[in-house]
Amino acid sequence: MFWTRSFIPTMKETPEGAEIPSHQLMLRAGMINQVMAGAYTYLPLGLRSLKKAERIVRQEMDAAGAVELLMPALSPLSLWERTGRVEAFGDVLIKFAVQRAGRKVQLALGPTHEEVVTDLVAHRISSYRQLPVTLYQIQTKFRNEERPRFGVMRTSEFLMKDAYSFNPSLESLNETYEKMYAAYCRIFERCGLEYLPVEAESGPIGGDASHEFMIPAENGEDTVLHCRKCGYAANQERAEVPSRDCTRPDTPEKELAKLATPGASTIEQVSTFLKIKPNKLIKTLIYEADGKPIAVLVRGDHEANEGKIRRAAEATEIALASPEVIEKVTGAPVGFAGPVGLAGKLPIYADNSVKIMVNAATGANEADAHLVNVNPGRDFTPDKYGDLRNARDGDPCPRCSGTMAERHAIEGGHVFKLGTKYSAALGAKFLDHAEQQQTIIMGCYGIGINRILAGLIETRHDEHGIVWPVAIAPYEVLLAPMKADDEATSQAVERLYADLQAAGVEVLVDDRDARAGVKFNDADLIGIPLRIVIGPRGLKEGNLEVKWRWEKQASMLPIDGAAATIAEWIAQERTDNARFLAARNGEGD
């Protein structure tokens, strides 16, 4: 491809509103153009990279035994009503009515496709002989995100690979899950991405039923906890906090006292007012678990984890109670709840860290008053202790003696053992060997294709622009002629271009009538992995100048046989990203 015949509108300046590197660079490199908040046009360069990521995903899914199909983005709203997800999705589900032959038809744009695919299987699969099967598609998903942001990272329309496995048994599901997990590892590796599979919220099946494939990145929206010692990694929502080191200090217990704390209702206000650190406070949260109020105690500097609370309370729905409920239950306005005197009125669940607190401060269940020198066991006794808080940086690892570190990350993929939630709701059953009707067990496996690009750019760029691996780069080689009107140069360019094309290398020729500086800067910006400069200077010596994007210095390559050498490098790099990864790990120059 020739630059002047393509459409590559690069920008020197960063458009207003683009905050993170991937967004800025994709705009500046002419890969995308914003149409509205959360919707982007993929320009030729962006589309080429997107297609490459898509191709890798497709190849690996095929290799793992999944079969591709294509479902419509449009579906009848009634299908979503059958699984209760119209309500579950709320405004995120884009739904609308159209007039059709005089009647109103309710439609939805698919944010995911469990319903559509399960309905298909319910109609077309009826025997164990047809199972297991894994169906996948690569298709545009629609989600009316509350707040689209960070360029291509969170949009209302995005390209997703979604796969669904239909298994006759739990063992079969586990087998498929392992295969998908392994395929995901290969996909991220082939894309040149650093990734971290982490344990995630697992839903109805429990255990190790869900993993997220995280791309560690400064600007990631998710937080994961990772133990370098044993490799344990989990989403913050999921990460366990071990209860060891739970010996209570033998500080003498002081006498309980009530202090006036006018207007101090938040942890910060109370700790400032009483001049004590937040970790000496007991935070008392009133939740409603399936409609029934419960009290949850965590240390003032800790964050309550609603998933853990839900499990501890054995509830299906959990939400912070309204101010009215809190006042009714504690007798005090929000901000002054405390465990003392609450026993018997409602179940009290306390985080393990509360158990070892001595002479703590907490709400007095009375407006503008707090209690100090509160001691668990003496002044109150929770119904149950457990792990109820979010793990955080520096917490001990639940699997070994190490310490967990907090990292921001981009969720690139998610594998999930669904169980029978959708198959039961939509009647996806099969007849087993013994002529028994069984409900199909499902798994689902998603990858955000756009996030592969954003994740790569976030993790691999420099002050000049994007640094692509060959596997995802829009073109593999950039040919930059230095003197367009020089006869020898243009002949050399023509020949090398033809030879590389013939060898199957994807080449972009910067044939613009521009100065060297412009070409070099744009080359760095769009990040093509191998740059080849052809000009009279090198040609005099019979040389080309070659430079990998991640190298600082160019080197010379004799023009004779150059095409074959380059084609060989590229072919190698395509499969293993070896040079790209070596440069990332600081082994390059």
Place this chain on the structure above:
RNA sequence: CGGGGCGUGGCGCAGUCUGGCUAGCGCGCCUGCUUUGGGAGCAGGAAGUCGGAGGUUCGAAUCCUCUCGCCCCGACCA
């Protein structure tokens, strides 16, 4: 949904507080000449309902009211 910021040629911005002539600057774009290995120089040129509507005023990019859009933080996120 709560808080904050911003809308001025394609892009980045100044001008707005304190209303006043044909609304500026840089980049980009077009024409010509010169130049040509890390974002060239000179000369000439095209291009803007100042987000929109209403209002105040002799006069509005500037003041007032409403409204639309974009960005960030938070809440939310199968």
